[in-house]
Amino acid sequence: LxxxxxxxxxxxxxxxxxxxxxxxxxxxxxxxxxxxxxxxxxxxxxxxxxxxxxxxxxxxxxxxxxxxxxxxxWPQPPLLPKDPYKRAMARFWVSFAEEKKATKEVREVLKVLEETIGDKKYFGGEEIGLLDINLGWIALSFGVIEDIVGVKVLVVDDFPCLFTWIQNFREHQAIKTNLPNHQDLFVYYKQKRETIIPSS
Ligand SMILES: N[C@@H](CCC(=O)N[C@@H](CS)C(=O)NCC(=O)O)C(=O)O
Structure with missing residues (x-):
């Protein structure tokens, strides 16, 4: 890789x-x-x-x-459901998420995702699936980016289900051993931002 x-x-x-x-x-x-x-x-x-x-x-x-x-x-454990319709739905949401990644309407997109996950543990249901992995960047760096920009969007009161999902995702054994720490990411994104918007 x-x-x-x-x-x-x-x-x-x-x-x-x-x-x-x-x-x-x-x-x-x-x-x-x-x-x-x-x-x-x-x-x-x-x-x-x-x-x-x-x-x-x-x-x-x-x-x-x-x-x-x-x-x-490597089909096990599966990232996609067996049922063709459910597979198509998973891919539909992946395509939605890919398309909306760079949007300014972050809140609107998060709202749709909040409804999509609802009470489920993961977007894939009981286990992590393709959409969870696709959206993993939210669990990886959204909080760090919010800290740098100084605007909190993904707050528990507005997005309780997504908030819980971030925790579930980050705590999964296969994910938590492969997550950079907050401080390293903070330094990285801060430097990156300063090369784009130099502070006076
Ligand atoms: N659509 C690509 C995007 C990959 C991508 O943008 N990778 C970045 C790193 S985060 C990259 O390699 N950038 C190098 C460049 O743009 O020259 C994917 O899903 O793999």
Whole structure:
């Protein structure tokens, strides 16, 4: 697995492989180092982005494509339900979440997700599924980004179900062993923000 820290797309793959108990080699690179960009050019010449999963020398890129592949190769435990309609619904919500990721209407999107999860432990039901992994970035970095921007959106009173989901997701054995700590993320995103909006 080729990745960079702390890419939420790369974490999708780390979590899925962790859930399925797959052993793998992780090459964590940096975009300013040419040995890593050479690897990306070789394995993902179209986008030159991470994650890339190389299996038997054959590369696969794009996190959701990789997740579907992982699901086919290592079906246990499943990330998608057996029932074709339920599978289609899971993919519908993944497509919704991917499309709305960069929206300004964060609150509206969170409201829809709040209704979707309701009382369930995970979006996938009793177990973590494809949509949980897709939305994992919320559990990974939403709180950190809120701290940096100084605006709290995902508060327990407004989004009790999503709030609980974040806790459930973060506490899952396969996830909690693969989560960066809040302080490291805080420093990372703060620096990143300052290169975009220099403070006077
Ligand atoms: N749609 C891609 C997005 C991956 C992506 O944006 N990766 C970032 C790291 S978080 C990247 O490799 N950026 C390098 C670049 O844009 O040059 C996926 O789901 O895998």
């Amino acid at each position: 080729l990745g960079v820290w702390p890419s939420p797309y790369v974490y999708r793959i780390i979590w899925a492989l962790g859930l399925k108990g797959v052993k793998y080699e992780y090459i964590q690179g940096e975009f300013h180092k040419s040995d890593f960009t050479d690897l990306l050019l070789k394995y993902n010449p179209v986008y030159k982005k991470v994650p890339v999963l190389v299996l038997d020398g054959k590369p696969i890129a794009e996190s959701m494509v990789i997740l579907e592949y992982i699901e086919e190769i």
